[in-house]
Amino acid sequence: MSTPPLLHRIASRLGYTPTVAVDARVRAIRASAGAVIRQQRSFLAALTTPDVASWSADAEHINVDTASGLATTRARSRAAARNDGTARRFLGMVHSNVLGPWGVRYQSRVRTGGGALKSGVNDRLEAAWATWGRAGVCEVTARHGWRTVQRLVLRHVAVDGEVLVRFLSGRGPHRLQLQIIRADAIAISLNMDLPGGRRIRQGIELDADGRVLAWHLRTVQLVDLHGESSAGYPAGLTRLPADEAIHLMLPEEADQLRGVPWMATALKKLHQVDDFAQSGLNKARQSARRGGWFEVAPDAPMPPPMQDGTDEDGTAFATVQDGDWETLPAGLKATPFENEYPNIEYGAFVRDCLRQVASALGTAYITLGNDLSDVNYSSGQLGLEGERTFWAELQQWFIESFVQPVHRRWLSHALLAVPELVTLPFDRLDLYAQTARWQPHRWQPLDPLKTIEAQRARIEARLTSPQRVIAEAGDDPDEVLAELIEWQAKTEPLGPMVHTPVTSTDPVDAPKPSKPSKAPRN
Numbered sequence: 329m330s331t332p333p334l335l336h337r338i339a340s341r342l343g344y345t346p347t348v349a350v351d352a353r354v355r356a357i358r359a360s361a362g363a364v365i366r367q368q369r370s371f372l373a374a375l376t377t378p379d380v381a382s383w384s385a386d387a388e389h390i391n392v393d394t395a396s397g398l399a400t401t402r403a404r405s406r407a408a409a410r411n412d413g414t415a416r417r418f419l420g421m422v423h424s425n426v427l428g429p430w431g432v433r434y435q436s437r438v439r440t441g442g443g444a445l446k447s448g449v450n451d452r453l454e455a456a457w458a459t460w461g462r463a464g465v466c467e468v469t470a471r472h473g474w475r476t477v478q479r480l481v482l483r484h485v486a487v488d489g490e491v492l493v494r495f496l497s498g499r500g501p502h503r504l505q506l507q508i509i510r511a512d513a514i515a516i517s518l519n520m521d522l523p524g525g526r527r528i529r530q531g532i533e534l535d536a537d538g539r540v541l542a543w544h545l546r547t548v549q550l551v552d553l554h555g556e557s558s559a560g561y562p563a564g565l566t567r568l569p570a571d572e573a574i575h576l577m578l579p580e581e582a583d584q585l586r587g588v589p590w591m592a593t594a595l596k597k598l599h600q601v602d603d604f605a606q607s608g609l610n611k612a613r614q615s616a617r618r619g620g621w622f623e624v625a626p627d628a629p630m631p632p633p634m635q636d637g638t639d640e641d642g643t644a645f646a647t648v649q650d651g652d653w654e655t656l657p658a659g660l661k662a663t664p665f666e667n668e669y670p671n672i673e674y675g676a677f678v679r680d681c682l683r684q685v686a687s688a689l690g691t692a693y694i695t696l697g698n699d700l701s702d703v704n705y706s707s708g709q710l711g712l713e714g715e716r717t718f719w720a721e722l723q724q725w726f727i728e729s730f731v732q733p734v735h736r737r738w739l740s741h742a743l744l745a746v747p748e749l750v751t752l753p754f755d756r757l758d759l760y761a762q763t764a765r766w767q768p769h770r771w772q773p774l775d776p777l778k779t780i781e782a783q784r785a786r787i788e789a790r791l792t793s794p795q796r797v798i799a800e801a802g803d804d805p806d807e808v809l810a811e812l813i814e815w816q817a818k819t820e821p822l823g824p825m826v827h828t829p830v831t832s833t834d835p836v837d838a839p840k841p842s843k844p845s846k847a848p849r850n
Contacts, residue, residue, distance in 0.1 A: 394586040395530055398516060402488050404599075405589035409487045412598055414682065415591060417696060418689055422486050422590075423479055425719040428769025428802070431475040432723075432731050434458075435765040435804060449752065453760060456746050460502045460738060468496055468505045480508055481576060481730060488512075490577035490587030492543065493730070494568065495737055503745040504738055509573070513545040515565060516586065530585050532575075533567070538583055543568045543575065576730050578722075594688035601681045608674055690718045716771055723768040736761045770802030 376385070408415035434457050436450035460466050461474030472480065484491035492509035499505035515531035522528065525536035533542040545566045577587025591598070679699065686693040692715040694703050739761055743754050752760075773779035786792045795805040 389583070390581045390588070391530065391583070391585050394584075394588065395516070398489070398586055398588070401592050401595070402511070402589055404595050405487050405489075405591050408591060408595060408598055412602055414598055414601070414685060414696065417698070418591065418691065419483060419486055421691060421695065422482060422722075425716075425769065425771075426482060426722050426726060427475075427478055430769070431478045432727055433767040433804070434735070435767060435806070436760070437763045437765050438760065439763070452748050452752070456502075456742055456749055457735070457738070459746075460504075460742065465500050465502065466504075466506060468499060468507045477506060477508070478726075478731075482726065484508070484510065485576055485578065485587065486590045488587070489589040489592075490514075490575065492545075492568075492573050492575055493734070494573040497741065501745070502738065502742050504741040506734070509545070511587070514586075515544050515546050518544050518565070532585050540570045540575065542570055543573065574730060574733055578725060591689065594685045597681055597685050597688070601678055601685070604681075605678065691715055712774065720768075727766045727768065731766055732761075732764070735764060767799065767802065767804065770800060 405415075409419055410416075434454060436453040438446045438449045438453070440446055463473040463476070464470040466472075466474050467477055481491055481493060488511045490511045492511070492513065494507040494509055496505045496507055497503065518528055518531045520528040522533070526541065527534055528544060531544045532540060533544065535541055545568055547564050547566055577584075578590070580588065589595075679697065682697045682699075683693045686696040689696065692712060694700055695712070695715065736757075739757050743749050743752055743757060743760075783792075783797045787794060787797065798805040798808050
């Protein structure tokens with residue numbers, strides 16, 4: 329660094345600042361002011377102030393989070409599913425609302441060129457599908473039927489975030505069986521670059537465009553009843569091509585590789601509620617067990633111990649019965665143990681936490697928390713309508729992502745292997761798959777009478793059809809029509825049925841006797 333000239337040194341001692349230094353200082357001040365102005369014009373959530381110093385500002389892709397934290401999140405989700413009552417309640421709601429008691433039901437709607445339904449073809453397809461769905465036919469372990477397979481797959485996705493369902497061709501009477509593979513089998517720590525632009529990320533093999541080519545699975549031996557593997561976990565991996573399985577998950581971002589447990593956002597709050605409740609229970613138990621203390625006056629001699637005897641270990645004990653009055657020795661003062669817990673704040677805190685959990689899970693608090701204390705008809709209807717829309721979205725996702733691919737793969741084998749279907753042309757496989765209708769679970773209306781009146785009005789105004797109304801209720805229109813025709817055929821020989829009006833036996837509704845008239849006064 330060169331030494332400043334003599335005149336500059338003399339000028340700086342006299343208070344003179346060179347123009348270059350002034351310009352640099354001005355530019356620094358202007359840059360700082362510009363940064364403040366730009367920050368003030370930014371989003372409020374983007375401001376970096378002392379009160380949000382711990383707020384993360386990283387914008388990493390979800391794959392970065394799953395690579396580092398998915399295993400722990402999944403383990404805690406499984407623990408909550410097994411031990412936490414609220415988590416089990418949520419999973420029960422997922423099963424009952426997405427699948428219901430009958431699962432997703434299949435209806436074939438193959439039609440002729442004139443638009444009429446081909447009853448014979450439809451009946452054969454539906455009967456063959458029902459036969460394949462029996463236990464021992466559709467699933468490789470021969471322990472689960474199609475309804476149970478749906479339930480297990482949905483539960484694994486909700487708890488683990490993802491599941492693999494493998495197609496085993498050539499197995500079973502229909503030449504196709506399913507194998508459910510837990511998400512742990514995918515080697516999440518496997519990351520490699522392969523020739524031709526292919527790469528493996530978190531155990532999933534991708535091409536240059538991001539299309540899934542295969543999954544790399546850890547070879548896991550069957551576990552015994554104690555949960556331990558006799559052969560251990562081999563180090564080898566198995567490559568499962570993408571066309572041999574379904575990787576079912578509910579993605580949250582584009583290019584997401586691994587599924588996230590549905591309860592991930594609510595797990596911390598669930599743990600806090602459970603820990604707080606356990607601490608409160610312990611404190612209330614101590615309060616109920618502890619009677620108080622004895623205080624000895626400073627100037628009094630130590631009184632003898634109040635005891636009836638000693639136990640086997642020599643520990644003194646005293647017997648107390650209900651209603652007893654005890655005489656304290658001189659100089660001894662009794663101080664009762666007072667504990668204000670549990671109090672009213674406990675219930676309010678738990679309800680507030682469960683409301684946050686319900687919001688994180690996308691459900692209504694009144695159903696998740698089993699709390700109808702502050703609910704009326706209008707608020708309950710509004711809450712359930714929004715929640716049912718959420719369940720309907722999950723139903724459609726489950727049908728498109730799992731049920732339809734399984735059905736299409738079954739058709740490709742059944743048309744060649746099932747005797748009842750071999751006469752159907754195989755080149756119409758696409759038609760049979762496209763004309764399939766899937767009927768998910770539907771809910772009963774909160775006010776059935778008003779709903780029926782509204783549906784009748786819509787039908788009379790030609791805004792809908794009876795078939796659509798029946799389907800909206802979760803029933804098969806063809807089955808309902810067939811049952812009505814069967815009922816009419818059975819009751820016609822009996823003649824017209826006489827409907828006797830029902831009279832109430834309630835004394836309140838019974839006619840009251842007239843009062844006797846008063847006698848006229850003379």
